[in-house]
Amino acid sequence: MTIRDVARRAGVAVSTASLALNGKPNVSPEVARRVRRAALELGYKPNAVARSLKTRRTQLISLVVADVTNPFFSAMARGAEEALSRRGYSLIICNTDEDAAKEAQLLDVCLHKKVDGVLLVPTGEQHAAIRALAEESRPLVLLDRLAPWMDADAVLSDNIGGAYAATQHLIETGHRRIGLIAGHVLVSAIRERVAGHVRALRDHGIRRNKELTVWAGHTSRGGYEACLELLKLEPPPTAIFSANNLMVRGAMIAVRELGLTWPDDVSLIGFDDFEEAELVTPPVTAVAQQPFQMGLRAGELLLDRLERGNSPTERRQLRLETSLVHRGSVATPHAGCEEVIEEAKRTTCPPHGVGGAEHKALHDVQYQGGIGNA
């Protein structure tokens, strides 16, 4: 069942049949009708592989993420599929587990399979596969993170803003000693969140205490261990900000395991909202991202490039809003902890203006402001 059969049945040449079926001009209405009917009667469907060979288009896009099992990424995948399937494209899913070698290998396979484009959540490490991608000038859209050594379109969250809002919320609720569970340093999203956090501290005149930042793996286990580490500090932080969804889960488990509760013993706030945040008691406050939208927009961006011929015009970068979802996991530092607050006061310093990326020397001066409202 090939186009040859259709052509024969319609009594035309193969090339004419092809033109007719693809709605190209310069084919008489009469012939076009005959060809279409023949195709219908035979139940003809073009062989996409053969077509791909000739047209150099496979209508295949690959999405490379750390792990589809992570709700953040699965929502992203869903969004991408939504955008792509509408236009006849299919989505290939690859899981890297944040492993650069795996990433390289998977990208390689996709390249040989001639995917039309790639949606990538980069591990952050550099390797040949990415270069190969660029060399074949196959469109690439980065998701969630940037890779500084790679110039490509990107769809990201407003990480700085989100982290700033979360931290500010904690500060305004009275926290001064805030633990931060970060993630891989190589991940730009994480660095941005840390930056947002630090900026909020600075803007509120709180000196950053390095021991309060723990760099963990992007897993529940990583968050768990980091949280234990934080809570072992003397004095422990009164609030913990976790820079991704898996890690906040781990943190919750750690808190529970120590026989503590939030927000009474320690306030909890997460980056990236997740379903259970709502079901847990008390529900967990979080900075919500829009993973589905990210996938959707990235998919659209990619298709745009593809159909507009990947014109190497300026790079397009999209920042999607985050929003702080207030739930019940943040409260005024508990009463039994005045000494902690005192301690915190001693280590704070006066605010010194908003913004400004340069690192000013921080003065160890008594902080003047109040503790903040509940």
Place this chain on the structure above:
Amino acid sequence: MTIRDVARRAGVAVSTASLALNGKPNVSPEVARRVRRAALELGYKPNAVARSLKTRRTQLISLVVADVTNPFFSAMARGAEEALSRRGYSLIICNTDEDAAKEAQLLDVCLHKKVDGVLLVPTGEQHAAIRALAEESRPLVLLDRLAPWMDADAVLSDNIGGAYAATQHLIETGHRRIGLIAGHVLVSAIRERVAGHVRALRDHGIRRNKELTVWAGHTSRGGYEACLELLKLEPPPTAIFSANNLMVRGAMIAVRELGLTWPDDVSLIGFDDFEEAELVTPPVTAVAQQPFQMGLRAGELLLDRLERGNSPTERRQLRLETSLVHRGSVATPHAGCEEVIEEAKRTTCPPHGVGGAEHKALHDVQYQGGIGNA
């Protein structure tokens, strides 16, 4: 950069280069070495599309599920990808949203793209795309559910056993009036769970009360509405068994919203475990499935068929064990409900043997057994 370039560089014919690169016999070690070196020097990678056209193999498998966003399916996807990527296959993900038309359309696209095989969680409705699949004798492995009108390999959970165990657990904890949130009737897994539930009731001499079974959509919303409906009954059930993960979430929300708590006001048990089940307080008891394993085994099964030439030998069907994960959401019916229990007693009847699929007439006799232990 084609095999032609490699052949030229190595000073051999194209066909010889092909043989050498594919490790076929009948090529001298000397020539093989020269060809491999040429390929390496040129950075040659075969064009998978061209190869596919000739070999009729694309190394592409599609996974068709309701929604990757559902952790059950994303774990499945991950398992499948695991099995496939090992052997150089890639996974295309398609979301049907339980919509048969969408399923048909997506399968159609995959067919034209010439995927080597399909992993399918069928909506349950019949349509042409499936037949087309069989006609082209492309291997198919069913996941999670069967479609009675379709003869194919399958990897499933022990739904009957799992539902039986869950129900038995409720009964042994003292429940007699058990609400069941079912799902789509067309979904075999759901029917099996209902069957397991009913069998457990029967085996413990409890007459099934139809009003206690609510058929809902497979969503959180569906579970929510069904749960409200159940709790509005007079008297309400003392326990609710929800036949999938999304629906139990909805049920939890409904219970909360009514100002009730589990297990005090109503015991809760779910089919298919999910991460948050553990984090919620009290954590929710559930029948755990093995979605990752299901995907993995299904992928392996498919590859087996593919590489063994899809010999139409007997169908292979795998049932994966389920396990009841005891947590804190099941307890003895609450004290304020003796009348409910009395009521329940009145509607029960003596046990009449285990197993046996035939529906015996149930006798309306006072149930003799005790209430069971906590």
Place this chain on the structure above:
DNA sequence: TGCTATACTCGAAACGGTTCGATTGAGCAA
């Protein structure tokens, strides 16, 4: 009536591999 522009239609050449059957030549026995 003849000429040209236009509208269709067609055959053949790609696309980049694999594979089949033919060819070559070396090795060996008679």
Place this chain on the structure above:
DNA sequence: TTGCTCAATCGAACCGTTTCGAGTATAGCA
């Protein structure tokens, strides 16, 4: 030397499309 076998190599066909350049008929126009 001849004849035969077998391994190594090669050329060409093929997979199923698209597309290009050429060919043909028709209509319009002078």
